Amino acid sequence: MNEIVRKTDEQLIAEFQGGDELAFVELVDRYKDRLINFVYRFLNDMTDAEDLVQETFLKVYKKKHAYREIAKFSTWIYTIAGNLARSELRKRKRRKTYTMSSLSFEDNEFTPVDPDMDTEGVVFNSYAGEEIMKAIKQLPEPFKTIIILRDIQELSYEDISTILDIPMGTVKSRVNRARLKLQETLSYLRE
Secondary structure (H helix, E strand, O other), rough: OOOOOOOOOOHHHHHOOOOOHHHHHHHHHHHHHHHHHHHHHHHHHHHHHHHHHHHHHHHHHOOHHOOOOOOOOOOOHHHHHHHHHHHHHHHHHHHHHOOOOOHHHHOOOOOOOOEEEEEEEHHHHHHHHHHHHHHHOOHHHHHHHHHHHHHHHHOOHHHHHHHHHHHHHHHHHHHHHHHHHHHHOHHHHHH
């Protein structure tokens, strides 16, 4: 039986550094959705998130030889994306611009409701999810980043420590403090 062996990210970046463009395409396929989700949690704007992820891959492409197998590839690419997202947030704060988005008719398509579905539960879960995201956005920057990396992106404490260049104990402490802040902020949902 022929078993397909999936190459590691580190093998792919090494092949890309050696000139294999298909290895880069494979890395893009592996990371684009995760990175868009990650960056979107910072910016709350899908178009900007997609643009920054494209910029992340452009940096990876241009600076492919800057990667050294000291850290995992995932750590390196998340660091690039996170730095770009934080830079964008700083630019936004300096500009102090506010935009209003409008939904087009296509964005608001009607979906028939299943009569057997627990609509109250679905509505509450949707509402709770929105409230959680609002609460995460209100966290101070170090806590917001930690929660996004740990609880949304599900990265290990070790990876987060490397990405943010902080000790593992600090990562664990910030995760706990951020979760406590979220519990305090969202206590009204349990009532």
